[in-house]
Amino acid sequence: MKILVCISKTPDTTAKISFTQNNTKFAGDGVQWIINPYDEWYSLVRAIELKEKDPGSVVHLATVGGSDADPIIRKALAIGGDEAIRINADSADSFYVAAQLAQVARQGGYDLIFTGKETIDFNGSSVGGMMAELLDLPFVSLAVKFDLNGTTATVIREIEGGEETDEVTLPAVISCQKGVAEQRIPNMKGIMSARTKPLKVLEPSPVDALTGIVSFELPPAKAGVRLVPADNPAELIRLLHEEAKVF
């Protein structure tokens, strides 16, 4: 079984969000960068679990990014990826990213392609679906559970107001979220071995970005909280009903 896990570099979940260059660029200086949590905690860990059950398997990582993505790639290798491919490009356009990753997937002949549910910076939830279309593969989105029996995958995905159990024959693209696996911390052996695992850098294929970011904006600040005394919750309900008019 060959598994491809697509990963992305994102600011840490506690990073201060601000912008520079006339609000056209994220202010990344001094920001802690991490593996996008959905990619790391769910898709990567599930891929490693599948490999542990079927030791003949390999887990490859792919990302689109500059050399500043290398630390997060090494961390993913430390958690348990076997080798990594970095497409040496940077783009906020999901189609550009998906097309580069699809090229990697096509050449690698993977049985299973995992992405995270979305990245926590651009929140597109689109790279997995786009890759599936470009590769003409089935796509199950927003998986909360993933099991494999031979080449048949049983996937539970989130639907509005519940869950749906799907069956799909590999190869397929799956986007993963909470429930698929539990976060793992890399151990010392993993960290040591990650240093020598292969990290291949490829130049991007010629692809046109379909979208571009014109500017960023921060939401307006809240006016401030209006406190109601603890002995009078009925007053809070009255305010919500008569002033805020939310029910």
Added chain:
Amino acid sequence: MSVLIFIDHSDGHVKKASLEALSYGAELAVRLGVAAEGILLGTIAEDPATLGRYGVTKVHQAALETLNQLDAQVFARIVAETAVASGATVLVFPNNLNGKAVAPRVSARLKAGLVSGAVALPETANGFVVRKNVFSGKAFANVSVNTPVRVIALNPNSYPIREGEGKAAVAPLKAEVAARVKVISTTPASGQVPLTEAEIVVSGGRGLKGPENWGMVEELARVLGAATACSRPVADAHWRPHNEHVGQTGIAIAPNLYIAIGISGAIQHLAGVNRSKIIVVVNKDPEAPFFKAADYGIVGDAFEVVPKMTEAVKKLKGIA
């Protein structure tokens, strides 16, 4: 030329997020001076012609039972082919769970730029620029789409439903369905109202001390007609199912009213809920960071405050 809107539905009902997408697409079509049309895959209980009251003049329908279950690949092919055949220049999807499966495939298939998580109508004075949520609700990006055909996935609860008069023509679509994803079963979640569609959400955190204390949260939610949610530590401790976890790594929601009980308001939690119109915080710690993001608050013991809130709502609504 047209704006083509994807109508997602389940159990015979058009989802609320689809009604928002229809209203959004209809207004966009007016601004662009083109027709607004819907595409419905599968069957719904009502006559699809009645969807005309949300502003579409035509509904393309592939009325096959098998299409009541999603295979993103099958759906994307039919939607893309219909878009080409009807000369659509903009496709609008609800950015809900099914929309997130289909819209990216359609975008890639048509090489049409996608803005997912849109929160406003496009600015078309100079190009085609759509505002969307980024950094998990902590900022917006204005995204320009550089292709002749554009795909917009509209975030739920970002655009009001506009209902008027009107009947749409129903145009039957011929579709071949060879689904590669087989749906085995569906299970409804425990809550009564789907979280992403809820107008009101009542949410509990570690301050509630244990799963046995959720009765009062559920009761307040019941009388408000609200969905229930929780913070990440609560889901991690298995006090509540993970599909109730709202926050940066859980579900992002934007209800009219979000009531946070015993949640301190870590930045990761705020990221998932700060698009709520009104935020109410009940916490016994006056220093809880959540109060800074709240509109209304009570500094007090949830175990005393919440049942009294429930009583007040019951009195107001005249329910038992």
